[in-house]
Amino acid sequence: MRGLYRTLERGGIGVFESPTGTGKTLSVLCSALQWLEDHRRRMERGEGGAGGDPFAAGGANGGSAATRKDDDEPDWLRDYEKDKSARDFAERMKRRLERRRNARRAAAAVDAAFFAGQKHDERDDRGVRKKRARRAGAAPVKLGHDSDSDDDSHAPLQVIFCSRTHSQLTQVVGELNRTSFGGEDGTVNAVAVASRAQLCVNPEARAAAGASAARLNERCLELGKPKAKGERARKGGEGGGVGGRDGADGADKPRPAAGSGCPYLKKRHAAVADLADAALAAPMDIEDLAAAGTRHRACAYYAARKALPRADLVFAPYASLLHKETRESLGINLKGSVVVFDEAHNLVEAVHGAHGSVLTGKQCEAVHAMVTAYVDRFYTRLAVGNLRHLKTLGALARGFAAALGTDKGTGAKNSSNDSSNAAAAAIGEVKSLNDFLFQCGADNVNFFALRRYLRESKIAHKIAGYGEHDDAALGVGVVSDKQTSANHTSANDQAPRQPRVGSVHALAAFVSALASADADGRVLVERGGEFGGRLKFVLLDAAARFKQIVDDARAVVLVGGTLAPIPELAAQLFPDAVPEEDGTFEGANDEKSSAVQHGKIPRTLTTLSCGHVVPRDALLPLAVARGPSGRALDYSFGSRSAPEAIDELGRLLANACRVAPGGVVVFFPSFAYADDVYDRWVKTGVNSEIARHKAIFREPRAAAKVEKVLRDFATSVRNGEERRRAAVAAHSGVSENGSVGSSGVPAGRTGAVMLCVCGGKLSEGINFKDELGRLVVMVGLPYANPEEPELKARMRHLDLSDRKVGSAAEPTAGGKSRGRAYYEALCMRAVNQSVGRAIRHVGDYAAIVFVDGRYAPPGAETGRMPPLGVSSQLPEWIQERLVIPRGYGEVQSGLVRFFRAHAEKERAGASSGGG
Ligand code: SF4
Structure with a gap:
């Protein structure tokens, strides 16, 4: 992890690829935390280099003034200050440990009372808090819905560790707690941040919001509004709103009134502060x-937000970090921080997703109806x-509906009411913003002003x-939040239907995206x-939005098991x-560092692809x-659907x-091709031949069914x-299949085969370790349909961009365009994601068969040789072992030898008592 340490010290970008099972996540995390500790000590001792630390949170020049002062000071004074800094540092660490111990004790007392069924008296909290504050000579901490001020000293530099999902972060927190940095005796202050949807503990607010995260946010903020305003809103609908008079605030809903305060925050500030301390004390x-x-x-x-400025280490899901507004709303500050993206293979798509926004025709109809009714009802009380x-909002909703052909008033064909159309595949067309807005009659709308108003x-x-109170009168059905999902194609994948409140928020998000x-x-x-x-x-283009992160952070590190092809990712x-x-650029220079911070000098890119920890003979990749x-x-x-191609694949798989x-x-x-192949195999009897050796399972399209199929497999x-x-x-003896003794072959099956789809649920995040994945077969290359409108537009945009592929790394072979790359x-x-499902730890072994001539270009059938074409974009640990057999005979004999060798090892281990 020297490369990582160097990247963090110098600042810049690091891309580190290391296969699953090599302990990369923990290595990266511990290296980053060790660097953080070392760095702080160096800063305390005034060893920040000639220009101080140019990346410190105070800004590019934040550390330089003090260090420049050093130039005029005598040596003895500098030494004295260094010693003093070291003593101060040690003292602060001592105080921090004491505080962590106290926080853990306090949390344990609350937990004990909770589990004993006792009600914890909040007055006790306040008393203890005040006493502690008095002892520390500080004023009691104030906390509010919109105020996260903190009297603690802020961590000058943070490591922000991101992964795609909360469950992945949960795993990392567990691993951290097994190191000397984490756990109860650890030295690191860590906190996990997430949205209200994950952390809200108010059951009434959650129930009122249903499954809508936007509604929960609004509900929470509404509870925190000043009471007088809330009461006015309830009485006459005159509170709130820009300019003052609009806002019929939900009228007579049976829910906690706006301004009444959330019972988990109002008058519970001491408990929230203690929870923040407890969170920091033990990750x-x-x-x-x-x-x-x-x-x-x-x-x-709010406890997580309160703890955030004091944390050395922040855990955050991608969704909380990639979008500027989201991370600002959570209080995440990237200035001078180290940002680590774990599982970064889909980071480009995650950036696209974080900035995308979807609005359906039915939602447009619903918003138009709701806005019209709202304006009619409160017309006399609304400010001009x-x-x-x-009115602009209503007109936009109508214009968008018209663009989709769902606006009843336009006389256009209403496809939402046409059952024959419902099943038809959507027809896509990509438009520039100007063209789209012109078509909707919205080309003169000031989206910035509208966004601010919203x-x-x-x-x-x-x-x-x-x-919500007027559904029947408006004649618009209930709309599901799921409609805003980009992946709503499966009829079996429906989310519970929600109040149509989601429609207004969806339109607001769409307006916000158009404005940005x-x-x-x-x-x-x-x-x-x-x-x-x-x-x-x-x-x-993800690069423009990701640049904000790169410019703000001291260092950005991408980590993953299968990041290849890295040049294109960069x-x-x-x-x-x-x-x-x-x-x-070598850093430690005021002028250059400042320029880097402002994006003027390119950041340095360090890339590293590590080998696998398994022995060389534990993996046999074959390009057939x-x-x-x-x-x-x-x-x-164009060729894969030919019956002969499917039959040949069947023979190969049966063997x-x-x-x-x-x-x-x-x-x-x-999925479509997997279905075609399966149907043909059933017809030709290949299925029966395979089923003699392996039970056959198929990946279901519906996510809900995946777990059961996996369990059965x-x-x-x-x-x-x-x-x-x-x-x-x-x-x-061991037979040719390495699976049974030569004189006692058990009749029947020796396992199962799972037919899955690249990009499906089973191709990411699923662990086919050990016996679950002894052989992986990759059929063809899963290129997306180049005529798919979104992909086509993105490729065209990249082609037209003036950036060359390879400006961030090695030029792409063949000098292909950026879009093609x-x-x-x-x-x-x-x-790479799919084949990376097998070999998950150091003792694992598996064969991988790439079935397509494109993995083995003509003239390459000479045994082991440097990979060419698409093979050169496989992870290095596969490339360096890749075998290109001269003919099919070598494929089958290679597999036989590979599995026999491992069966013999296993037998030898068993007979020597080694398991
Ligand atoms: S303040 Fe109350 S409503 Fe808001 S997130 Fe916290 S628990 Fe939920």
Whole structure:
């Protein structure tokens, strides 16, 4: 991890690829924390270099003034100050440990009272808090809905550790707690931040919000509003709103009144502060923090925000960090921080997703109806400016609906009411913002002003709150929040239906996206479908938005098991970065560092791809160009559906299943193709041949069914393995399949085969370790449809951009355009993710068969040789072992030898008592 340490010390960008099972996450985390500790000590001792620390949170020049002063000081004074700094540092560490111990004791007392069923008296909290504050000579901490001021000294520099999901972060917190940095005796102050949706502990607010995160935010803020305003709103609808008079605030809903204060925050500030201390004292994951909030009867969301400035280490999901407004709303400050993105293989898509926004035709209809009703009801009480904004909002909703052909008033075909259209595939068309807005008649709308109005007036919530009471009168059905999802194609994947409050928030988010759009924004218009079509704001280029993070942070580190092809990943996210070997920037220079902070000098890029920890003979990757009958294997889109191609694949898989023990995992390029192949195999009897050796399972399209199928697959594999192991123990010989003794082959199956899809649920995050994945078969290359409108627009935009591929790293082979390079990288990342499901730890072993001539280009059939073409975009630990057999015979014999060798090892281990 020297490369990582160097990157953090110097500042810049690091991309580190290391296969699963190598302990990369913990290594990166511990290296970053060790660096943080070292760095702080150095800063305390005034060893920040000639220019001080140019990246400290105080800004590019934050550390330099003090250090410049050193130049004029005599040596003895400098030494004295250094010693004093060291003593101060030690003293602060002592105080911090004491505070951590106290916080843990206090939290344990609350927990004990909770589990004993006693009610914790909040007056006790206040008394203790005041006493502590008096002892420390500080004023009691004040906390409010919109104020997170903290009297503690802020951490001057933080490590912000991001992963895609909360469950991944939970794992990392668990691992941290097993190191000397984490746990109860650890030295690191860590906190996990998340949205109210994860951390709100007020059951009434949650119930009122349903499943809408936006509504929960609004509900929480509404509870925190000054009481007088809330009461006025309830009585006459005159409170709130920009300009003052609008705001019929939900009228007579049976819920806690606005301004009444949340019982988990109001008068519970001491408990919230204690919870913040407890969170810092022993790293907690999101679930633990929320559970502690419930026990302490203290808001976990505000406790996390309160703890945030004092944390050395912040855990945050991608969604909380990638969008500027979201991270600002959570109080995350990237200035001078170290930001680590774990599992970064999909980071480009995550940036696109974080800035995208979806609005359906039905939502447009609902908003138009609600705004109209709201204006009619409160017309006489609305200020002129607010009335104008509301009318604009209504007109926009109508214009958007018209663009989708769902506006009843336009006389256009209403596809949402046409059942024959409901099942039809949506037709997509990508438009520039100008064209789209012109078509909607909205080209003269000031989206910046409208966005500000929506934000400041909270009008979305007011309209929705009013509209909820009037559904029947408006004649608009209930709208599901799920409609805003980009992936709502599966009929089995429906979310519970929610109040249509989501519609107003969806429109507000869409307006916000339009207002923030640059030249790299487009609108995808999809007409038809069950939700009356949809509009999607599409961000074409992730680099411009990611640049804000790169510019603010001291260092940005991407970590993953399968980041290849790394040059393309770098080109998508930081095209201006300079590869380390070519870099001229060495840091520790005021002028240059300041320029870097302002994005004028490219950041240095360090890349590293580590080998696997497994022995060389634990992995056998084969690139297969010809099938059992000698037929050339071509699974490109135009050729793969030929019956001969499917039959050849069937023969190859049946042979492989005969010799592979345990689980075989096959990845197809798409669900549609997997269905075609399966149907043909059933017809031709290939299925029966495979089923003689392995039970067949298929990845379900519906996410809800995946877990059961996986469970059944694992049971089937383990049953087969038990039989195989029993046979190995009972017989001395090992058959060609390495699975049973030569004189006691058990009749029946030796495991199971799972037919999955690249990019499906089973291709990411699922662990096919040990016997669950002894053989992985990759069929073809999962290129996306280049005619898909969003992809086409993105490729075109990248092609037209003036950045060259390879400006951030090695030029792409063949000098392909940036759009083409992006397209290929999408495919290869899907391949690399899929094949990375096997070999999950140091004792694991597996074979990988790449079935397509494109993995083994002509002339390459000479055994081991440097990978060419797409093979050169596989992870290095696969590339360096890749075998390209001369013919199919070598494929089958290679597999036989590989599995036999491991079976013999296993038998030798068993007979020597080693298991
Ligand atoms: S203050 Fe906290 S607990 Fe109360 S509603 Fe807001 S997020 Fe929920």
